[in-house]
Amino acid sequence: MSYSDVKKRLDAGEIIVLDGATGTELQRRGAQMDPSAWCGPASLNNSELLTQVHLDYIKAGADVITANTFASSRLMLEAAGFGDQVEEINRVAVEAALRARDLAPAGRKIAVAGSLSHMMPVAAGTAKVDEALVPQNEQLVDNFGELATILKDSGVDHIMLEMMYHPNRAPIALNAALATGLPVWFGISARRNDKGDLLSFEQHSDVPIDEITKLIPKSGVDVAGVMHTGSEIVGPTLAAIRKHFAGPMSAYPDSGFFEMPDWRFVDVISPERLENFFGEWINQGARLIGGCCGLTVDHIHAASRAKATAK
Secondary structure (H helix, E strand, C coil), X not given: CCHHHHHHHHHCCCCEEECCCCHHHHHHCCCCCECCCECCCHHHHCHHHHHHHHHHHHHCCCCEEECCCCCCCHHHHHHCCCHHHHHHHHHHHHHHHHHHXXXXXXXXXXXXXXXXXXXXXXXXXXXXXXXXXXXXXXXXXXXXXXXXXXXXXXXXXXXXXXXXXXXXXXXXXXXXXXHCCCCEEEEECEEECCCCCEEECCCCCCCECHHHHCCCCCCCCCEEEEECCCHHHHHHHHHHHHCCCCCCEEEECCCCEEECCEEECCCCCCHHHHHHHHHHHXXXXXXXXXXXXXXXXXXXXXXXXXXXXXX
């Protein structure tokens, strides 16, 4: 599926199924996660496994698969000792996805997205950024720009900005993605505080969700939505996005929790329950549904069923 096919279907109001987790699915299938860079370096020695993960999602109904590049910026890879392999690691990840596209069942047209996050080094055993290791903006501009360029040159169809939650880092990542000239999707992550307020995922301070949704530009972004967020708060976050964005929305939650460098598959939502949520989000205007960390092929089967029964 060329990106023009995706855009045409979005413009027609059709529902598109995204894939599920890549990094946590690699872990679930036995790949070693890096203590400094999480799933980023795993592509190097697991390219065939990664292709199989992508292909399994395609067979479950995914129209769009996402390269394993979420944690592959130079900032993350240098901390893990892979600073001289940034381009190689990202190209291997994209090639694994492109290979899966080529192996898709006859008649299936699949788009390949490059994931670009503003992930920073995370303190061991937590999900919190180690603020002492966050660089100056100039380095972030260079690192995100480098990754965006590698993704484009490697052949992705569009760039998915994932886990946009920080009011300073998100615009830098957005500018890097837009500078490639590729289509861009904007994925927000949210949480609630102890008082029940809907906030960005930022862990070190309470950032109102509107501080992030207002960063979505009026033009230049084809899709905006919610990802790496618990299913129970995806709906309210979609409503917050809709106040600032009139285009197609996406919804791909996570389930379980992160303790660097591993995902904990604890209390993972059942595919049947997630299918009900998919129906609710479709009714809210979501046109792209799938899964993030902790979610599996079974959950993408649920997305396909929700697509089939959508009114």
